[in-house]
Amino acid sequence: xxxxxxxxxxxxxxxxxxxxxxxxxLNPRYFAPIxxxxxxxxxxxxxxxxxxxxxxxDITSNVFVKAITNLSKYEYRGVPFSSWLFRxxxxxxYQSFRDHKAKRTVSLDKVAVVKVxxxxxxxxxxxxxxxxxxxxxxxxxxxxxLIEMRYFEKRSYREIGEIINVTENNAxxxxxxALQKLKILFKE
Numbered sequence: 223x224x225x226x227x228x229x230x231x232x233x234x235x236x237x238x239x240x241x242x243x244x245x246x247x248l249n250p251r252y253f254a255p256i257x258x259x260x261x262x263x264x265x266x267x268x269x270x271x272x273x274x275x276x277x278x279x280d281i282t283s284n285v286f287v288k289a290i291t292n293l294s295k296y297e298y299r300g301v302p303f304s305s306w307l308f309r310x311x312x313x314x315x316y317q318s319f320r321d322h323k324a325k326r327t328v329s330l331d332k333v334a335v336v337k338v339x340x341x342x343x344x345x346x347x348x349x350x351x352x353x354x355x356x357x358x359x360x361x362x363x364x365x366x367x368l369i370e371m372r373y374f375e376k377r378s379y380r381e382i383g384e385i386i387n388v389t390e391n392n393a394x395x396x397x398x399x400a401l402q403k404l405k406i407l408f409k410e
Contacts, residue, residue, distance in 0.1 A: 239303050247293050257286055260304055264311050267375075271315050281318055285311045305384035312367065312385060319363075341373070341401055357407045365400035372397050 245252040264285055269278035288310050296306055358366060364386075371377045371385065383393035 236302055240298055243293065243296065243303060246290070247296075250290050250293075253290050253293070256303065260307055261286070263304070264307055267308060267311050268315055270370075272318065277318060281311070281314045284314050288314070299384060301381055301384045305381050309385045309387065316363070353408065357404060360407050361400070361403060364396075365403055368393075368397045368400040369404065 239256070242252060242255055246256065261282065265278055265282045268281045268285075269275060272278050272281065285307060289307055296303070358369070361369070368382065368386075371382045372379075377385075378390075379394045379397065380390040382397065383390045386393065386396070388396065
């Protein structure tokens with residue numbers, strides 16, 4: 223089973239990554255391949271939420287500083303190491319919003335919009351896209367984050383659970399509830 227996505231990794235890739243992580247726990251200089259592999263995807267995750275490249279650079283740097291500082295606490299839980307990094311990134315983005323009293327941005331791509339509209343039992347993309355953008359902004363941050371991870375970032379429920387620190391089943395339930403809230407807001 224080989225995939226190219228950073229979100230869905232082969233067992234071989236996960237195992238080789240675990241070896242690097244174990245070496246990095248003993249000597250941080252071995253962390254460079256992990257940093258090089260994930261920097262861009264963490265940066266994209268952050269910039270999609272902040273829409274500010276300078277802030278995104280700062281937050282992404284903080285993510286890797288925290289990761290290497292807390293690497294000894296990392297435990298493999300059957301999902302890629304990237305899930306742990308994304309959990310740190312999520313926390314850092316939220317902290318940034320609190321510190322700067324900034325409002326988070328929502329960036330939509332057409333394929334994901336179609337998927338979300340399909341989940342809401344709505345067909346006409348052009349008619350509903352603008353309303354979807356407006357309604358997404360009304361969602362609470364945690365609900366918006368679940369919808370983004372599932373439909374815009376195409377993450378599995380297992381990985382979402384790892385990122386938000388709940389079980390896979392709980393991630394599925396929370397995502398379903400977020401969609402239900404979105405449906406209610408869409409009807410208003």
